[in-house]
């Protein structure tokens with residue numbers, strides 16, 4: 265070889281990771297709530313990187329052992345990749361664990377929905393605004409809906425922290441998830457999961473239902489269970505006493 | 515600035531290389547200086563289909579590694595002097611294909627050529643991803659069968675999210691459907707998906723339907739792209755594809771089964 269390629273190269277890029285905001289230092293409560301959320305969307309959380317946000321916790325003066333929370337997260341399958349809003353002690357622990365420390369930008373959400381939209385269509389990159397509230401629900405800031413106009417193809421995955429509105433088709437083998445409602449103004453052939461954080465009031469609306477799977481707050485039906493009568497017709501899907509009701513929109 | 519076309523599919527053996535050779539020749543015949551690049555490192559066969567395998571000295575990877583200049587590696591086609599082939603390496607491993615290296619070669623080609631056709635390998639691995647990364651247009655080659663359609667759909671997802679255009683937030687890659695190895699009799703009998711079935715799932719702009727045709731195999735054995743066989747249906751279909759791509763309006767052909775005398779005698783399946 266005449267030219268040996270360089271050994272390495274630096275490039276700047278952005279790495280998306282969900283942020284886990286903790287509102288309690290009760291390890292049992294944290295683990296239990298996390299496990300429930302994982303059960304709702306196991307694929308989504310598997311091997312997910314995670315940034316641990318301790319701002320709220322430290323505002324409440326609840327002390328949390330950073331080593332312990334890191335161990336817990338790793339045990340249930342997350343990869344903690346950063347800490348923000350930690351106190352001196354927690355930052356020191358993070359440094360010992362080789363976890364990078366992020367300085368908190370005070371204004372607004374660390375990940376904005378607008379920024380997320382473009383990225384969310386990438387199968388390998390997922391963006392979620394994660395919040396955990398086992399004890400007292402924090403004041404909820406309203407989340408903007410995510411609007412998608414491009415087809416969602418097989419292998420792609422969309423996650424919206426609010427409502428998800430899709431104007432194009434969703435292919436078989438694609439997966440769309442929302443913490444709120446899902447609207448598909450086209451053919452839905454893939455998997456659609458609404459209310460993934462347990463919102464039982466979430467609904468799915470779609471123009472042409474040919475889905476592989478539909479789920480609201482963890483209750484689901486597969487294509488096998490879908491009523492032939494509603495197949496290929498505009499429908500809304502909602503939860504009533506843990507049963508999924510599929511109703512034609514007249 | 516050249517227009518970069520990727521010929522891609524996900525699934526293997528659907529007719530990407532046949533298509534790459536045909537449309538590159540068609541574009542060159544229409545007067546556009548065209549380069550066609552084989553991205554299938556280790557399994558090169560574009561040079562076979564274009565009949566230049568015995569003139570290969572340097573390859574794509576040599577150029578990326580700076581071991582040969584583009585001019586040394588490009589092979590001028592024997593039938594059309596506006597067509598150049600950049601062959602794949604048969605021996606080197608795929609890791610030599612890097613985004614930076616591919617980008618550099620495409621940049622250099624862009625200065626001199628009107629069209630660059632990238633013949634993608636099958637799969638969704640590195641070679642396929644690099645073949646599409648710099649593309650402006652994508653010809654999605656699909657056979658009328660469920661697995662091919664599903665793989666094309668998967669490929670379309672990658673085209674819309676993992677290309678340079680997507681990363682830079684530019685206009686998306688223009689995606690076209692090419693339905694190949696289409697056997698109207700088998701479609702009619704329900705053995706194969708119809709055009710409508712395929713379009714219901716993919717909904718893409720249809721650039722053409724290439725019928726299943728024996729002339730494809732004889733053309734590739736002879737090392738002459740099938741588009742030069744003007745008597746064959748596949749050749750005519752590829753000529754239509756190139757014309758449509760260049761903006762001409764032509765009605766689609768070869769969709770319905772025809773029942774010629776010989777067909778009725780010998781080919782009358784069901």
Ligand SMILES: Nc1ncnc2c1ncn2[C@@H]1O[C@H](COP(=O)(O)OP(=O)(O)OP(=O)(O)O)[C@@H](O)[C@H]1O
Nearest residue numbers: 526527528529530531532636695725726727730731
């Ligand atoms: N329209 C056609 N009619 C008949 N045979 C065809 C047609 N198109 C392609 N073939 C045949 O199908 C086989 C595969 O074609 P080709 O090599 O072009 O596919 P490919 O997608 O490039 O494959 P790979 O994924 O291995 O690169 C070849 O034997 C070729 O001759």
Ligand SMILES: [Mg+2]
Nearest residue numbers: 530531554635
């Ligand atoms: Mg090939």
